[in-house]
Amino acid sequence: xxxxxxxxxxxLSEQYHxxxxxxxxxxGIKPEEVKEVQNPExxxxxxxxxxxxxxxxxxxxxxxxxxxxxxxxxxVGEESTExxxxxxxxxxxxxxxxxxxxxENSGEQEVEEETPEVKLExxxxxxxxxxTNQTRHCFTxxxxxxxxxxxxxxGAPECEKFAKYYRSLCPGEWVERWNxxxxxxxxxxxx
Amino acid sequence: xxxxxxxxxxIAPCDAAEPWQLGSQDAATPMMQxxxxxxxxxxxxxxxxxxxxxxxxxxxxxHFHYKKNxxxxxxxxxxxxxxLRTIFPSIIPMFIAIPSxxxxxxxxxxxxxxxxxxxxxGHQWYRTYEYSDYNSSDEQxxxxxxxxxxxxxxxxxxxRLLEVDNRVVVPAKTHLRIIVTPADVxxxxxxxxxxVKCDAVPxxxxxxxxxxxREGVYYGQCSEICGTNHAFTPIVVEAVPRKDYGSRxxxxxxxxxxxx
Numbered sequence: 001x002x003x004x005x006x007x008x009x010x011x012l013s014e015q016y017h018x019x020x021x022x023x024x025x026x027x028g029i030k031p032e033e034v035k036e037v038q039n040p041e042x043x044x045x046x047x048x049x050x051x052x053x054x055x056x057x058x059x060x061x062x063x064x065x066x067x068x069x070x071x072x073x074x075x076v077g078e079e080s081t082e083x084x085x086x087x088x089x090x091x092x093x094x095x096x097x098x099x100x101x102x103x104e105n106s107g108e109q110e111v112e113e114e115t116p117e118v119k120l121e122x123x124x125x126x127x128x129x130x131x132t133n134q135t136r137h138c139f140t141x142x143x144x145x146x147x148x149x150x151x152x153x154x155g156a157p158e159c160e161k162f163a164k165y166y167r168s169l170c171p172g173e174w175v176e177r178w179n180x181x182x183x184x185x186x187x188x189x190x191x
Numbered sequence: 192x193x194x195x196x197x198x199x200x201x202i203a204p205c206d207a208a209e210p211w212q213l214g215s216q217d218a219a220t221p222m223m224q225x226x227x228x229x230x231x232x233x234x235x236x237x238x239x240x241x242x243x244x245x246x247x248x249x250x251x252x253x254h255f256h257y258k259k260n261x262x263x264x265x266x267x268x269x270x271x272x273x274x275l276r277t278i279f280p281s282i283i284p285m286f287i288a289i290p291s292x293x294x295x296x297x298x299x300x301x302x303x304x305x306x307x308x309x310x311x312x313g314h315q316w317y318r319t320y321e322y323s324d325y326n327s328s329d330e331q332x333x334x335x336x337x338x339x340x341x342x343x344x345x346x347x348x349x350x351r352l353l354e355v356d357n358r359v360v361v362p363a364k365t366h367l368r369i370i371v372t373p374a375d376v377x378x379x380x381x382x383x384x385x386x387v388k389c390d391a392v393p394x395x396x397x398x399x400x401x402x403x404x405r406e407g408v409y410y411g412q413c414s415e416i417c418g419t420n421h422a423f424t425p426i427v428v429e430a431v432p433r434k435d436y437g438s439r440x441x442x443x444x445x446x447x448x449x450x451x
Binding site (some may be wrong): 006065120121122123124125130132133134135137165166168169170171172173175176179 | 299300301303304305306307308312315321323324326331334337362363368370372374391394395396397398399433436437
């Protein structure tokens with residue numbers, strides 16, 4: 001199961017080494033099945049990763065459903081049960097609260113069809129903020145996003161990355177408070 | 192019998208504190224490995240100094256005796272020995288400082304871009320974890336609270352005051368960025384196996400970057416007095432293989448984003 005994964009063939013140091021921001025490792029729920037599909041998708045989408053991040057769930061879900069209908073039913077059945085038991089174990093161990101719904105799901109094949117692919121990607125390290133204190137990193141990204149929106153207009157695709165960055169870095173509570181302050185016109189930053 | 196129990200019958204989870212533990216817990220990150228290596232290196236010289244100093248001390252005590260040496264020597268000055276015992280002890284800390292600072296600064300440094308960001312937010316007295324890399328709006332899509340499991344609800348094999356209901360799940364062998372901050376009073380986020388002990392200061396975001404090298408469950412406790420239930424806010428990190436992390440995150444995302 002694990003051997004089938006693409007990156008397992010790499011050497012240890014290559015495994016640890018994360019390639020640039022653009023191609024972070026793609027992690028899907030069932031690498032052995034998605035693998036063939038992943039590669040062409042990757043190659044095609046390297047340039048537009050930033051935009052793709054938004055649509056990936058839908059795309060992956062579509063891919064997954066294609067996959068399961070395309071491949072032989074017996075193989076899917078076997079592998080999926082394996083996977084699901086693994087997933088069920090995990091979830092019961094880790095999160096007793098959620099385990100009830102997860103185990104229900106994972107008993108069937110539903111999970112496979114609707115799980116979106118998860119891309120391991122986050123705000124990159126920023127040379128303006130090399131220290132442990134990242135408070136201004138979060139604030140700056142928030143301000144950058146809203147300045148970008150002010151300049152390029154609502155929903156401009158080049159602003160989306162700033163939005164992702166500040167969402168990754170800032171606690172939800174802070175973002176809520178700042179949003180309120182912006183509405184009231186009391187936001188203390190250079191917007 | 193009790194001794195036997197200590198020796199053989201203790202359940203010893205390698206990534207949690209255990210009874211009568213003297214050494215560090217097993218390292219799970221290169222950072223912790225570095226800390227342990229530095230500790231062992233310094234300890235070697237520490238023992239040498241200890242032996243040397245104790246020898247001088249014991250010898251002086253031994254020979255200071257009213258029968259064996261009725262007339263004690265009355266030396267109060269010795270320029271050579273005084274210079275030596277001033278210079279050498281001040282050089283030794285300098286040599287210890289070199290690897291120590293190297294380690295200290297390398298722990299701060301973020302060498303590669305992290306793959307995921309997790310926000311560990313301390314509350315009185317629980318922790319909230321936010322996985323916001325997968326958000327498409329300001330709505331939090333993957334956020335959960337992590338409470339300690341009360342003593343009465345513990346199952347067999349679980350550690351008292353160390354288990355939580357929702358563990359932090361992280362991918363192993365991946366560069367993580369953990370943003371530590373509290374929502375009320377100062378807290379701390381400490382996991383000994385990963386060599387992390389980071390204070391959470393209100394209004395400030397502290398970043399730690401770690402890369403857990405092996406799958407496992409790592410236990411830690413709050414390390415900054417944060418109020419009455421300070422002792423009841425443990426931290427449990429569960430490192431899983433990358434693909435399991437992916438499936439787990441997507442499973443948890445579904446209730447919020449899916450079905451649409």
